[in-house]
């Protein structure tokens with residue numbers, strides 16, 4: 001944990017299919033952050049075929065949240081593994097609920113910023129249904145997408161309100177194809193000064 005003491009942490013939060021992963025790739029290309037996606041870390045564990053992976057798969061297929069300790073431990077391990085090379089971390093898909101944010105702060109540290117990737121519900125559903133045709137992701141089907149969306153509004157949106165209190169939320173709207181590219185104002189969005 002000592003290694004992470006001075007790390008700059010940016011939480012990336014948004015609904016399913018809002019474009020979190022897509023925007024993170026662009027930020028990495030431009031600003032050199034280390035991108036850690038909670039969903040990708042969990043899917044890697046599932047792909048490993050481990051017993052823990054099997055349990056995670058059952059939860060993710062239903063569009064529910066996996067246990068907090070599991071996801072936080074995975075993120076922490078991945079952060080430590082990359083600590084020497086990182087200018088800062090984009091923690092994508094975390095926190096999913098206020099409690100996750102509190103535990104992260106206790107065990108790792110406070111975020112410098114929260115990047116809120118905003119998109120309309122209908123846009124998110126359309127994108128995920130389209131991705132489902134080719135992605136092979138077990139959770140990209142109509143029923144699970146609806147559950148993921150409901151959970152986002154119920155559990156994750158309060159996270160944004162929680163961090164708005166300390167003025168570290170920066171919002172990017174990614175509803176259309178034209179917004180796909182990061183704009184130059186992202187430099188100020190990603191600067192340390194809130």
Ligand code: AP5
Pocket residue numbers: 014015016017018019020021022023038039040042059060061063064065066067068071092093094095096100127128131139148174175176177178179180
């Ligand atoms: P996770 O992998 O985080 O899934 P998600 O939040 O549902 O988000 P996605 O990865 O599906 O979408 P995204 O916002 O990254 O969008 P993307 O850029 O890919 O989590 C999966 C599951 O793991 C959860 O349901 C849960 O079970 C578990 N989990 C994860 N984190 C957890 C946590 N912290 N605690 C507990 N459980 C957790 O884009 C989507 C599509 O749209 C792509 O096809 C893309 O090409 C396209 N697209 C993106 N932007 C645009 C644009 N501007 N215009 C047109 N198309 C676009």
